[in-house]
Amino acid sequence: xxxxxGSSPHIRTTQTAAHLMGPxxxxxxxxxxxxxxxxGFTALWVTLCCTAAAVAAQWLCSGGRSGADGSAAVxxxxxxxxxxxxxxLWLAAAGGAFAVVxxxxxxxxxxRNVFNPALTAxxxxxxxxxxxxxxxxxxxxxxxxxPLHQMALHDLPHEGVLELFLGLCHGSVGExxxxxxxxxxxxxxxxxxxxxxxxxxxxxxxxxxTLVLFRSDDPLRWMLSQLCSGGLVLGAVYMAxxxxxxxxxxxxxxxxxxxxxxxxxxFRYTGIFPEGVTYAILLMNGLxxxxxxxxxxxxxxxxxxxSG
Numbered sequence: 001x002x003x004x005x006g007s008s009p010h011i012r013t014t015q016t017a018a019h020l021m022g023p024x025x026x027x028x029x030x031x032x033x034x035x036x037x038x039x040g041f042t043a044l045w046v047t048l049c050c051t052a053a054a055v056a057a058q059w060l061c062s063g064g065r066s067g068a069d070g071s072a073a074v075x076x077x078x079x080x081x082x083x084x085x086x087x088x089l090w091l092a093a094a095g096g097a098f099a100v101v102x103x104x105x106x107x108x109x110x111x112r113n114v115f116n117p118a119l120t121a122x123x124x125x126x127x128x129x130x131x132x133x134x135x136x137x138x139x140x141x142x143x144x145x146x147p148l149h150q151m152a153l154h155d156l157p158h159e160g161v162l163e164l165f166l167g168l169c170h171g172s173v174g175e176x177x178x179x180x181x182x183x184x185x186x187x188x189x190x191x192x193x194x195x196x197x198x199x200x201x202x203x204x205x206x207x208x209x210t211l212v213l214f215r216s217d218d219p220l221r222w223m224l225s226q227l228c229s230g231g232l233v234l235g236a237v238y239m240a241x242x243x244x245x246x247x248x249x250x251x252x253x254x255x256x257x258x259x260x261x262x263x264x265x266x267f268r269y270t271g272i273f274p275e276g277v278t279y280a281i282l283l284m285n286g287l288x289x290x291x292x293x294x295x296x297x298x299x300x301x302x303x304x305x306x307s308g
Contacts, residue, residue, distance in 0.1 A: 021070030023193050024238065027184030028077055031234075034180045035081070035173030043085035043173050046092045050083065051076035053096035061105045071110050075099050078118040078238060081174030082231055082278075083125075084136045091132060095121045115285045116245050119235075119278050126273070134273070136170050146171045148230040152274035154215045157225055164228035174234035178227070185237035194241040197253040198260075202236040203227060205261025213265070232264065235277035245285040252288075252295040259284045259291075 036044045054076030076096040083092060102124070103117025104110065126133045136146050147157035147169055159169045167177030174181070188194045211223040226232070240246060240260050247256045260280050267276025 020193055020243075021074050023188060023191050024074050025070060025077065027187050028081065028238065030180035030183055031081065031177050032077075032173055034167045034177040035085075038167055038176050039085040039170075039173065045089060046083055046085055046087050047077065047080040047173065049089045050080035050092040050096040053093035054079070054100045057097040057100040058105070061101060062109075069110070071104075072100050075104070075117045078174075078234075079121050081234060082118070082122050082172050084133065084172055086135055087132055091125070091129060095125050098124060111244050113244055114288075115282050116239050116242050119239060119282050122278050123282060126278070136172070146175070146229070146274075147225060148175075148268075148274045151215075151222075151225060151229065152268070156216050156218065156221060157229065161221060161224045161228060164225060171229075172231070174231050175229065178233050181233045181237060185233075188237070188241075194237070195250075195253055197250060198241050198246060198257040199236045201254045201257030202240055202261045202264075203232070205258045206232060206264055209262065209265040213269070215269075226265075226268070230268075230275045231277045235264075235281055236260070239277075240281050240284070245288060247288050247291045247295070249292055249295045249297050252291040255295060256284055256288065256291055259287070 032047065036047075051073055054072045058072035076099065079095055079099050080092065083095070099117045099121035103115065103120035104113045107113040122133075147159055147164060148171070150157045157164065157169070163169055165178045167180065169176065185194070185199060189196050207223055207227060210226040211219055214222040216222045236257075240257065247253050263280035263283055264276040267279055268274060271279075
């Protein structure tokens with residue numbers, strides 16, 4: 001057998017970042033379409049401004065040498081899907097640029113950031129512009145609280161579970177259709193772009209905790225409404241699974257998903273804002289290194305308990 005000496009990596013692939021980002025953009029299109037149909041074209045303009053600013057920021061930061069891999073477009077689109085449709089366009093653009101510059105480029109670029117860039121920008125925008133970030137009333141919609149705001153008051157939403165599942169409610173684009181988001185997630189799992197472990201453990205943890213710790217006279221509806229409201233499915237499927245900021249080991253991914261789910265319920269039940277997904281994922285991003293160290297894969301040929 002002829003052995004070839006060389007530096008790592010020893011396993012190479014023709015798959016690039018663009019090959020991974022393309023399916024993610026495609027998977028988000030159904031949810032975006034439902035959101036625009038339900039919320040109006042204001043949601044589309046916010047999405048376009050946010051995504052275009054993210055792509056432009058990456059292009060400028062790289063001196064015109066980068067931007068075609070699709071990562072900035074994914075970051076901008078994911079951020080836009082967490083924003084209210086009434087957000088001023090300048091603020092949407094500023095958020096998209098901030099997500100790329102502060103959330104990724106300042107860490108060294110793609111693959112080096114510790115925290116999810118889209119959620120980093122959303123957290124900063126929520127801190128600096130809380131009123132604009134929590135106003136979901138469109139000009140052509142009946143003024144009412146979002147389902148998640150209603151549940152924060154220990155009350156079931158006016159919309160039924162089926163309406164929440166299909167997207168017949170108010171909120172951001174990413175909160176609208178659970179069905180569309182899940183269909184996109186199934187597509188990404190089928191394409192092996194993401195693993196099922198994080199979304200399933202995340203959603204299952206939220207389901208169990210909200211069913212046990214219900215706050216209404218209908219525990220099952222309370223649990224299903226929690227699953228279908230807010231950015232839970234968007235976060236579990238598209239943001240918590242980010243390669244750079246999530247664990248790489250199978251057991252670590254399950255533990256990470258459970259942690260995200262437990263923190264989401266904690267923040268939703270006790271936080272000053274009704275949504276807890278953003279801060280839950282960001283906190284677990286910071287623990288990713290520890291989870292990977294605590295859940296190492298079994299090395300071939302090494303007995304359990306043997307010292308390395």
